[in-house]
Amino acid sequence: xxxxxxxxxxxxxxxxxxxxxxxxxxxxxxxxxxxxxxxxxxxxxxxxxxxxxxxxxxxxxxxxxxxxxxxxxxxxxxxxxxxxxxxxxxxxxxxxxxxxxxxxxxxxxxxxxxxxxxxxxxxxxxxxxxxxxxxxxxxxxxxxxxxxxxxxxxxxxxxxxxxxxxxxxxxxxxxxxxxxxxxxxxxxxxxxxxxxxxxxxxxxxxxxxxxxxxxxxxxxxxxxxxxxxxxxxxxxxxxxxxxx
Numbered sequence: 001x002x003x004x005x006x007x008x009x010x011x012x013x014x015x016x017x018x019x020x021x022x023x024x025x026x027x028x029x030x031x032x033x034x035x036x037x038x039x040x041x042x043x044x045x046x047x048x049x050x051x052x053x054x055x056x057x058x059x060x061x062x063x064x065x066x067x068x069x070x071x072x073x074x075x076x077x078x079x080x081x082x083x084x085x086x087x088x089x090x091x092x093x094x095x096x097x098x099x100x101x102x103x104x105x106x107x108x109x110x111x112x113x114x115x116x117x118x119x120x121x122x123x124x125x126x127x128x129x130x131x132x133x134x135x136x137x138x139x140x141x142x143x144x145x146x147x148x149x150x151x152x153x154x155x156x157x158x159x160x161x162x163x164x165x166x167x168x169x170x171x172x173x174x175x176x177x178x179x180x181x182x183x184x185x186x187x188x189x190x191x192x193x194x195x196x197x198x199x200x201x202x203x204x205x206x207x208x209x210x211x212x213x214x215x216x217x218x219x220x221x222x223x224x225x226x227x228x229x230x231x232x233x234x235x236x237x238x239x240x241x242x243x244x
Contacts, residue, residue, distance in 0.1 A: 002069035005095035006046070008032065008061045011086040013126045013235070017054040018061070028052075028087060032063065035082040039075055040067045049101045049242040050108060050191070055234030057127065060090075062242045064101040069094075099244075107171070107243040109187040112200045112236050117180035128181065129236035135207035137177060143206040143213035144173040144184075147199060154223045156202070158194035158231065166192055173199070185240075194231050202229030 010028050020029045029048060036044045046065040052058055076092040083089060098104075113128035115121050116135050121128075147170060154166040172187035184200050202219075205211050211229075219227055 001066040003095045003097050003099055004065055004067060004072070004075075005091075005093045005099060005101070006032075006063045006065070007090040007092075008058065008063060009088040009090055010058050010061065011126070012052060012055050012057045014086065015054065017056065018048050018050070018052045018058075028058075028061075029063075031084060031087055032079075035079055036065065036067065038082060039078045040070075042067075047101045049105050050239060052239055053194070053197075053234050053237075056237045056239070057235075058239040060241050061239055062101045062105070062244075064095060064099055101242075104244050105190075105242050107187060107189055107241075108191060108239065109172075109185065109241040109243075110191070110196045111238045111240050112184040112186070112196065112232060113238065114182040114184070114200075114204075114232075114236055115180055116177075116182050119180075121180075126235055127238075129233045131204065133208060135182070135204065136209065137175060137182070137207065139209075139213050140203045140207040141175050143203050143216045144175055146213065146217045148173050151220045152223065153192055153195055153220070155219045155225055155228050156195045156198040157192035157225065158198065159192065160225060162192070168192065168195070170199075175203070197232040197234065197237055198225075198228050198230075200232040200236075204232065205229040 015028050016025045018028045020027050046063045049062040072092045079089040115128050115130045118132040150169040152166050153168050168188050168190050170188045174185045176183050186196050206213050
């Protein structure tokens with residue numbers, strides 16, 4: 001059996017997330033596995049680099065799977081014909097035997113897109129969140145600086161029963177603005193459940209004057225999800241890059 005590395009992009013709007021769920025729930029993983037099963041004539045299981053939530057999008061999701069060896073260009077062409085329009089197969093390559101899309105990943109980058117204007121943008125409503133109130137970007141950047149580094153991110157994790165280590169290294173949390181769109185770029189060695197969206201939600205509270213920027217580092221020691229901000233809406237989040 002050959003190990004494959006598949007790169008995908010998808011619009012997560014109509015899916016219950018990446019991870020396969022019992023029918024009739026529609027998930028990205030199940031859709032791709034169904035298509036690959038038809039191509040190879042046998043059930044296949046794929047592993048993704050991360051389990052994106054319902055409504056979250058991906059510009060670069062990496063998956064790995066084992067299947068009989070076939071020319072990658074032929075399999076890729078068939079996959080593109082079989083997948084729905086909101087899931088795109090970008091590349092397919094042979095991978096080393098020990099490669100695993102999730103376990104081999106060393107860094108991931110997410111981008112959170114936010115439309116900060118009292119004027120709605122109806123054409124991008126599926127792909128970015130909307131905040132009509134004016135945000136203080138300077139205060140949010142100051143708050144973001146206090147979150148970067150190696151910390152216990154339990155406070156920023158939605159899984160309160162998490163038993164594994166919640167220590168992660170957040171290497172980058174930048175906030176940029178182009179016209180009315182804000183982009184939060186987050187790069188880390190790994191992300192906890194809802195971590196990216198809770199970090200953004202907490203920074204939005206700073207931007208709205210709901211909490212001071214200098215108060216954020218104290219949240220690490222508190223280890224209490226209730227003290228962090230709300231979870232930002234899923235539709236603004238994009239998985240942009242996975243590094244190995």
